[in-house]
Amino acid sequence: MSTNHRKVIIIGSGPAGLTAAIYASRANLAPVIFEGTQPGGQLTITTEVENFPGFPKGIMGPELMELFREQAVKFGAESQFKEVTSVDFSKRPFKVVVEDEEYFGETVIVATGASAKLLNIPSEGEYMGYGVSACATCDGFFYRGKEVYVVGGGDTALEEANFLTRFASKVTLIHRRDEFRGSKIMRDRALKNPKVAVVWDSVVDEVLGKTEDMKKYVTGLKLKNVKTGAITEVAADGLFVAIGHQPNTKLFKGILPMDDKEYLLVKPGSTRTEIPGVFAAGDVADSYYRQAISAAGTGCMAALDAERFLESMD
Numbered sequence: 001m002s003t004n005h006r007k008v009i010i011i012g013s014g015p016a017g018l019t020a021a022i023y024a025s026r027a028n029l030a031p032v033i034f035e036g037t038q039p040g041g042q043l044t045i046t047t048e049v050e051n052f053p054g055f056p057k058g059i060m061g062p063e064l065m066e067l068f069r070e071q072a073v074k075f076g077a078e079s080q081f082k083e084v085t086s087v088d089f090s091k092r093p094f095k096v097v098v099e100d101e102e103y104f105g106e107t108v109i110v111a112t113g114a115s116a117k118l119l120n121i122p123s124e125g126e127y128m129g130y131g132v133s134a135c136a137t138c139d140g141f142f143y144r145g146k147e148v149y150v151v152g153g154g155d156t157a158l159e160e161a162n163f164l165t166r167f168a169s170k171v172t173l174i175h176r177r178d179e180f181r182g183s184k185i186m187r188d189r190a191l192k193n194p195k196v197a198v199v200w201d202s203v204v205d206e207v208l209g210k211t212e213d214m215k216k217y218v219t220g221l222k223l224k225n226v227k228t229g230a231i232t233e234v235a236a237d238g239l240f241v242a243i244g245h246q247p248n249t250k251l252f253k254g255i256l257p258m259d260d261k262e263y264l265l266v267k268p269g270s271t272r273t274e275i276p277g278v279f280a281a282g283d284v285a286d287s288y289y290r291q292a293i294s295a296a297g298t299g300c301m302a303a304l305d306a307e308r309f310l311e312s313m314d
Contacts, residue, residue: 006032008306009096009105011084012248014041015292016282017111018065019299020306021072021079024109027307031109032078034098039081040065041113042134042283043292050141052292061129064292089255089275106313107277107306110256110264111299112248114283114290118241119151123207131218132207132239136160137291139240143168146237149221151204153177157242158186164240165195172197172234174204176226201227207239247284256280263287271302279305 008024010017013035024031038044043061050058059067073079080098088095093104116134118124124132133139136150137160144167150157153175164171173190178200180187190196206222220235247263249256257265257274264280266272271279281302282295 004102005093005104006030007106007310008032008109008303009094009103009107010034010109010111011087011096011251012036012041012111012113012282012284013039013069013079014043014065014111014113014282014295015068016113016284016295016299016302017041017109018068018072019296020109020111020281020303021077021299022068022075023300023303024306025072025075025077027303028076029303029307029310030076030078031072031303032080032103033072034084034096035079035081036083036112038113038115040069041295042116048142049138049292051138084251087251087255089278092277094278107279107309109271109299109302109306110252110273110278110280110284111282111295111302112251112284113295114245114247114263114287116241116245117243119204119243121204121206123209124204124239124241127207127209127216127218127239130216131209131237132241134241135290136163136240136242139238140164140167143238145169147172147235148238148240149174149204149234149236150240150242151175152242152244153180153182154242154244155182155186156244158182158190160240160242161190161196162186162193165193168195168238170197171195172199174199174202174223176201176203199223201225202232204239205231208233245283245287245290247287249284259287261287271298271305277306277309 007029008031010033086097205224208220264285279302281298
């Protein structure tokens, strides 16, 4: 078997991809992982992770992913910091083109994740992980007794606003329109919550913050009324961006079946896609949970599914 012919190729390197690599390498399948443009996935833009089992004192997101990688490599996985540019799943072995090199896999695990849709203003990036977050369930705990803002008007934003009222003293929704797009039940729940306020017809123009004792933190926001153009400055301890997620599935359009939001479809209770030998794990096939622990769980499943598939082919 040539060095470019592998039993398992893993595309993507968040908790799903690296957990798949741990299990596949322990099964003596010598997987290769192509880590892509964001090695370690979304956790690399997270500061402290407190909800991953086994770390009662918390752990920094990038450090957690480095431990995942170290564990996979220890058992024989090969990690390459390269991006897959095209795939051909029309026949086995499957062809995976990495920059200008071709690899062939008896099985492929797709774990390319999803990316939070962001506001794309410079100050948002500056304070990401330091008061700006794209995940209320990950970071809400840090805002106990504080005032926070949530951007968005769909079910994600409404759900996150309600969730944050468990911790924050006040939650204000910022929406660019004059009515929410979310479902009636979620709209009613948010609007009836005494801790939730709404700023209509507005967008975040700038995130304001400070750096003290080498630590950055958010102090406020500049909000722009989209109808009048007026800028208002408000005090804030945190900003949650909840305008949705985009699965990283562009590479697989027309190749693997997707739902209407472009998440990969898998057979219920498994990680199997429509193409035998191709599996999908983590946020690329999960629009609901989107947690590191659930992604890791499906990474384990994908490796076991791939191992069983290979055994059935022998």
